[in-house]
Amino acid sequence: MSGLVLHTDRTEGTRTAAAALADVLRAGDLLVLDGPLGAGKTTFTQGLGQGLQVRGPVASPTFVIARVHPSLRGGPALVHVDAYRLGESADIDDLDLEAELDEAVTVVEWGRDRVEHLADSTLLIQLDRPAQVEDPDEPEEPRTLRLTPRGPRWDETATEQLTTALRAAGHTVELTAAPAPEEEN
Ligand SMILES: Nc1ncnc2c1ncn2[C@@H]1O[C@H](COP(=O)(O)OP(=O)(O)O)[C@@H](O)[C@H]1O
Ligand SMILES: [Mg+2]
Secondary structure: OOEEEEEEOOHHHHHHHHHHHHOOOOOOOEEEEEOOOOOOHHHHHHHHHHHHOEOOOOOOOOOOOEEEEOEOOOOOEEEEEEOOOOOOHHHHHHOOOHHHHOOEEEEEEOOOOOOHHHOOOEEEEEEEOOOOOOOOOOOOOOEEEEEEEEOHHHOHHHHHHHHHHHHHOOOOEEEEOOOOOOOOO
8 A cells, every 4th residue: 555755844734635535534544643842743633633623722632632623514533643742552541532433534543553453444643843953043944744544444545546636736746655754763
């Protein structure tokens, strides 16, 4: 199954990419966000919230582990989870996300290798930022977004819809034949 890669160099670009994806998403979808602190996982989730037209604000869940944003247009809610403090998958299971999963679009920051067992299909989104020191005068920075669809939900047609939606929103999308490589630790 092919993956998608795109680049943005503005906060707004990460948001518009996520908002474009929202058009393709439906209840039951599980999105796994990966990438270092400050990469843009929450920013991406804000774009999803805009695209899905859910009640905001979407913010970093500091003490709250999961937040439900109901739809303002009768569509699926957005369930926003921050799994950073959740070590064991047992903790994840305690959240009982499955109860919500079918009716919502669920997005899990730091979810990689923690939540995949909850659904038979996932969309992994890896956000990368350059390893440069942040310049406070120049807060906008390039980001790379790698989308790796997995499972029956993300067949060729559905993956193509993702590409089309991103391109329609003005993003340049590269397709990769193989899944994104594992990160080295
Ligand atoms: N191209 C970009 N995409 C996303 N965020 C960006 C970009 N350039 C700068 N930023 C800034 O980087 C920060 C990302 O923070 P956040 O989304 O909370 O990251 P995370 O949730 O991954 O820790 C925000 O302050 C955002 O404005
Ligand atoms: Mg965050």
